[in-house]
Amino acid sequence: MYRPKFIITNKINNELLEIERARGFLEAAQLKGEWIKDMQSAALILEAHHSTHIEGTQLTLSEAQRIFAGKPVTGVRPDDRQELLNYKDAMDFVSEYLDKKSEITEEVIRGIHRILVRDVRGGSLEPGCYRKVQNYVINSITGEIIYTPPSSDEVPALMKEFVEWLNGEKDISPILMAGVAQHRFVDIHPFLDGNGRTARVLCTLILYQNGYDFKRLFSLSEFYDKNRREYYDSIQSVREMGMDMTVWLEYFVKGLKNQMLEVKAKGEVVIKKEIIIERAVQAGLNDRQKKALVYLMENPSISRSEYVELCGVSIRSANYDLAQMEKLGFIERSGVGRAIKYRILPGR
Structure with missing residues (x-):
């Protein structure tokens, strides 16, 4: 044997x-x-x-x-x-x-x-x-x-x-x-x-x-x-x-x-994405904002110009979307002027 x-x-x-x-x-x-x-x-x-x-x-x-x-x-x-x-x-x-x-x-x-x-x-x-x-x-x-x-x-x-x-x-x-x-x-x-x-x-x-x-x-x-x-x-x-x-x-x-x-x-990562998207839906975020959140789960930050390119919108729409996401506590900003970057908040 x-x-x-x-x-x-x-x-x-x-x-x-x-x-x-x-x-x-x-x-x-x-x-x-x-x-x-x-x-x-x-x-x-x-x-x-x-x-x-x-x-x-x-x-x-x-x-x-x-x-x-x-x-x-x-x-x-x-x-x-x-x-x-x-x-x-x-x-x-x-x-x-x-x-x-x-x-x-x-x-x-x-x-x-x-x-x-x-x-x-x-x-x-x-x-x-x-x-x-x-x-x-x-x-x-x-x-x-x-x-x-x-x-x-x-x-x-x-x-x-x-x-x-x-x-x-x-x-x-x-x-x-x-x-x-x-x-x-x-x-x-x-x-x-x-x-x-x-x-x-x-x-x-x-x-x-x-x-x-x-x-x-x-x-x-x-x-x-x-x-x-x-x-x-x-x-x-x-x-x-x-x-x-x-x-x-x-x-x-x-x-x-x-x-x-x-x-x-x-x-x-997948479970975290699903939780964040579910919260985004409950908060009334639009499809562009949800897409940006998914992007931020895979990348450290996003700028306004990157948001424009990612979602295919104007700077004005990007500013509105990002401000709303910041107000609702999904993201936070750092930097000033054109150097402003947004990152997903820890715990989101």
């Missing part, structure tokens, strides 16, 4: 606590469905783009966004486009497992792999089939071999043992389980290609199954891709430390925590 080796350090415990706090906020927050839907779409694009980018695709985020929107994008490699769309389909596939405690079988994992490498490289990647030859883990930035996985003869037994561990009783946080599973799968490297992507989708599936979907508003791969050297070093640390996963898990939970704090901060 597979038994991962690691220590739950104070750093891991503290990061887990922050993640739980962010999870509690998302569960309790009154966030509008339209905002959640928009953020889910944005997170899916980020996850698909960054996870495939880690593996060597050359698409920019802007190109990925256009492809997802069904808009024409020229000059991109067909395989890059297909890998991006496949990743979206794989994430849609695991979304069907939200809060469902069914077993994660080898066939489920094979199914994820089939989706991820479908119609890529002329179908030469043997979708869903364990490799029959030796493969290697190569740093997509430097081209250097950083790991030689187990032989192909060992793969079936290792995968059987791995899946038995996944579905067995474990006295650890589902978050740590997801982190362990991601690394263990990469370590086995059961497929000819697409192992990193499959591991990251599998990690997401485990989180989803255990109630840690976080409304599907996060992208761990964005965190990995922003500092790939740290990502690779954290993975490699396990092998350098006699298969002790402590350093990797510290990195993994830090990444998830950072993502959740970003989501929490965005959610807090």
